[in-house]
Amino acid sequence: MMSRIWTIARGVVADSLRRKVVYIVFVFAALLAMAIPSLPSYGLGVEDAVYREVALALSFATALVLSLSLAANRVPSEVEHRTVYNVISKGVGRWEYLVGSWLGVFVVTCGAIAAFTAVEQVIAVLRYGDAMWQLWQGALAVWLEMGVIAAFAVAVSAITGPVVVVTASLAMLFIGHSRSTLVGGEGALALRPFYPSLDAFNVVNPVAHGSGIPVLYIVSMLVVFAGFVGLALAIGVALFSRRDL
Amino acid sequence: MDVVSTSAIRITGARKRYKPIVGAPERDAVRGVDIAVAPGTIHGLLGPNGAGKTTTIKMLLGLVKPSAGEFRILGEDSTCPQGRRRVGFMPEQPYFPQHLRADQALRLYAQLAGVPRHEIVERTSRLMERVGLQGREKTTLDAFSRGMLQRLGIAQALINDPAVVVLDEPASGLDPVGQRDIRNLMLELRGGGVTVLLSSHQLSEVEAVCDEVTIMNAGVVAAEGQLDALLNVEGRTSIRVRGLEAGLPPEVRDLAEDVAVSGGVSVFSVPDESVRAVVDAVDDAGGVIVSISPVRDSLEDYFARLLTRSAVEVGSR
Numbered sequence: 410m411m412s413r414i415w416t417i418a419r420g421v422v423a424d425s426l427r428r429k430v431v432y433i434v435f436v437f438a439a440l441l442a443m444a445i446p447s448l449p450s451y452g453l454g455v456e457d458a459v460y461r462e463v464a465l466a467l468s469f470a471t472a473l474v475l476s477l478s479l480a481a482n483r484v485p486s487e488v489e490h491r492t493v494y495n496v497i498s499k500g501v502g503r504w505e506y507l508v509g510s511w512l513g514v515f516v517v518t519c520g521a522i523a524a525f526t527a528v529e530q531v532i533a534v535l536r537y538g539d540a541m542w543q544l545w546q547g548a549l550a551v552w553l554e555m556g557v558i559a560a561f562a563v564a565v566s567a568i569t570g571p572v573v574v575v576t577a578s579l580a581m582l583f584i585g586h587s588r589s590t591l592v593g594g595e596g597a598l599a600l601r602p603f604y605p606s607l608d609a610f611n612v613v614n615p616v617a618h619g620s621g622i623p624v625l626y627i628v629s630m631l632v633v634f635a636g637f638v639g640l641a642l643a644i645g646v647a648l649f650s651r652r653d654l
Numbered sequence: 655m656d657v658v659s660t661s662a663i664r665i666t667g668a669r670k671r672y673k674p675i676v677g678a679p680e681r682d683a684v685r686g687v688d689i690a691v692a693p694g695t696i697h698g699l700l701g702p703n704g705a706g707k708t709t710t711i712k713m714l715l716g717l718v719k720p721s722a723g724e725f726r727i728l729g730e731d732s733t734c735p736q737g738r739r740r741v742g743f744m745p746e747q748p749y750f751p752q753h754l755r756a757d758q759a760l761r762l763y764a765q766l767a768g769v770p771r772h773e774i775v776e777r778t779s780r781l782m783e784r785v786g787l788q789g790r791e792k793t794t795l796d797a798f799s800r801g802m803l804q805r806l807g808i809a810q811a812l813i814n815d816p817a818v819v820v821l822d823e824p825a826s827g828l829d830p831v832g833q834r835d836i837r838n839l840m841l842e843l844r845g846g847g848v849t850v851l852l853s854s855h856q857l858s859e860v861e862a863v864c865d866e867v868t869i870m871n872a873g874v875v876a877a878e879g880q881l882d883a884l885l886n887v888e889g890r891t892s893i894r895v896r897g898l899e900a901g902l903p904p905e906v907r908d909l910a911e912d913v914a915v916s917g918g919v920s921v922f923s924v925p926d927e928s929v930r931a932v933v934d935a936v937d938d939a940g941g942v943i944v945s946i947s948p949v950r951d952s953l954e955d956y957f958a959r960l961l962t963r964s965a966v967e968v969g970s971r
Contacts, residue, residue: 416765420751427753491749495810498715498743498820499767502735653718 413501414509421483421513430478435521438471439528446536457537462617464529465547469554472522473582476555479514480562481574484649493654504646511563511642518555522548547616549627553634554610558582560638564645568652586611609633661726662818662849663691663714668723670709683709684873687723691851691866696844698864698881699853702961705870707853708746711820715743727818739768742816746823746853748803750795756782756806757791760813767814781809786835800827808839818849825859837863857953869960876960885956887949890923894944895936903939906932923949 425431445463446456484507487493496506526548533541562578584591585607592600609630615622668687673680684706691697701707712718714725716733730737750759760778769777782788785805795803804827811819821840825833833856840850840863854860860867861881868878877884890911896919902910909932910922924932933943951959 412768413766416762420762424751424753491745491747492751494717494743494745494749495763496766497717497735498738498741498745499763499814500735500737500739500741501766505735651719654712 413505414512417496417501417506417509418513418516421479421510422516425479425513425517428479431475431517431521434471434474434478435524438467438525441467442525442529442532445532457533457539457541458618460533460537461541461544461547462613464533464544465551465613465617468522468525468529468548468551471525472518472551472555473558475521476514476518476559477562477575477578479517480511480559481566481571481578483510483514484563484566485570485574488654491654497654503650504642507563507567507645507649508642511560511638514559514563515556518559519552522552522555543616543621546621546627547612550610550612550616550622550630553630554607556634557585557607557610557637557641560641560645564641564648567645567649581605582607605637607637660693661690662693662695662728663689663697663851664724664726665689665710665714666724666726668710668713668725669721670706670713670718671721682873684713687870687873687875689868689875689878691849693849694844694847695865696840696850696852696863698860698867699851699870700855700857700860700867700957701870701876704872706873707870708822710870711822711851711853715741715820740814740817742811742814742819744807744811744819744821744824746826748800748807748827750803750806750810752796753794755792755794756787756798759795759806760809763810764813769814777813777815781812784812784839785809786832801829801832804828805832808836812843816848818851819843820851820853822853823855824852825854825856833859857957861953869957871961881953882950885951885953887923887951889926890949891926891929892921892923892945892947892949893929893932893936894919894921894946895941896920896944898936898939898941900939903935905935906939919944 442464445460445467484493487496493506497503526544529544530540530542533539533544558578558581561581562574565577566574585605588601588604588606588608592604610633612622612626666688668684668689669682670684671680671682687706687710689697689699689710699707699711709718713720713723714727714732716735716738720733725732727737727741732738732741754762757778760781761774764774764777765771779788779791782791785808787802787805787809790798790802795806798806804824808821808824811821824840825836828836837859840852843850844863844865852860852864864881866878866880867884869876898920899918901907902913902920902922906922906924909924909928911924913920913922915921929946933946936943
């Protein structure tokens with residue numbers, strides 16, 4: 410079972426690495442990271458905090474573009490080109506195919522975020538003489554959140570095309586970070602426990618302006634990640650297993 | 655044990671009903687289809703476009719969700735993944751990730767099929783050779799011709815040493831030599847005890863290799879059985895004679911139908927019960943009997959007649 414999932418994931422990684430979008434996004438983001446110190450809001454005395462904040466935002470945007478471009482296309486493209494026939498007819502379960510596809514995207518995103526964070530660190534060392542190791546905590550949060558978004562995108566892509574997937578995923582991202590706006594009022598407080606909030610992954614303040622996040626918080630973040638990814642993929646599998654290929 | 659319980663492939667009561675979201679009425683692409691394929695045989699699945707062949711195959715392989723029916727391969731439910739582990743499938747079009755090299759594609763499918771790691775390289779090169787693609791292992795698939803992709807499709811279907819192979823139009827896109835290779839490969843597979851379900855439009859191919867056929871039309875089984883039984887014309891025998899330059903003797907002429915003369919050889923059919931008398935008459939007239947065999951339809955003629963008949967039946971309902 411796991412070997413089939415890994416085989417599919419490796420296929421996604423290999424396919425992703427030959428796509429130009431991965432490298433273009435990475436180079437573009439690295440250039441932007443180098444330009445951060447020239448931002449007009451760059452105030453004296455808080456340069457390093459602002460650098461970390463903008464660097465995290467760049468990591469987030471880069472990872473989002475990458476995750477969505479890969480996750481939104483993978484399943485629809487394989488179904489459209491019918492390459493999925495050779496996979497499913499080999500005795501691979503549809504759920505294994507879907508989970509493997511997600512895992513591949515998740516691994517590629519990991520590599521991209523790690524590389525990008527390393528670039529940001531190099532710039533931090535060169536510019537401030539500080540390695541800013543807490544950037545890795547932010548990178549972890551971004552990676553986990555992208556894992557959730559990718560799982561949602563893969564789930565939606567089980568029944569529809571890339572445009573709908575990207576739109577739905579961006580809507581999910583917006584909703585996920587709008588709990589206080591959408592259900593923050595007095596009368597709606599009872600809904601809060603059911604709200605699909607992604608705020609758990611927002612660690613900009615402690616990483617950019619504080620002293621980082623404690624281990625316990627990281628563990629709790631992993632639990633939220635596992636819950637959302639599990640739920641999204643379960644829905645995706647339920648949808649995909651009903652689909653005629 | 656009956657035929658059904660010993661079948662390598664058994665489809666019972668297959669039905670696929672498409673339900674449009676709004677408006678148009680429900681449509682049955684396949685209804686009440688039963689197919690039983692004996693182990694170690696080549697079974698042809700024939701039918702015009704839209705007959706439901708591909709939908710039936712897709713239901714058998716878990717690619718399309720059946721509305722009803724039971725699908726078993728080697729006794730296991732083939733709509734579940736574990737029921738397809740000993741199956742090789744080649745779809746009608748050779749679909750592969752175009753950026754892969756041929757050997758990478760085969761290795762990918764070998765891994766998915768659970769081929770032991772240490773066997774993959776050896777099996778890949780053996781199959782590349784078997785389908786006539788030796789020396790092309792390192793070529794990326796976007797540089798492959800349609801025929802080469804078709805051959806690779808057959809290699810991927812065989813990568814897990816399957817006990818049952820399902821081939822959907824395997825000779826499509828191949829030149830005559832390639833078509834002959836595919837026919838030989840199917841016969842080779844049967845010789846090795848592999849069961850082959852062959853869906854094809856090429857009736858000559860089906861006639862050349864299939865032990866039994868199922869003919870589908872408009873989503874139902876229109877005819878099934880052994881080719882000889884389907885194609886033999888009941889009650890008539892075909893006789894070929896030579897040495898009758900003066901024409902057929904009068905007593906033969908009265909009985910003969912479908913007379914054709916070419917190069918000094920006369921071919922005609924007579925009722926089965928008259929064969930002895932006709933042979934004696936030809937002998938007395940100085941002719942030589944070349945062959946005596948049951949009259950056999952061509953598959954093309956049988957197929958066309960059957961489809962016309964079932965179209966009339968469908969129209970009269």
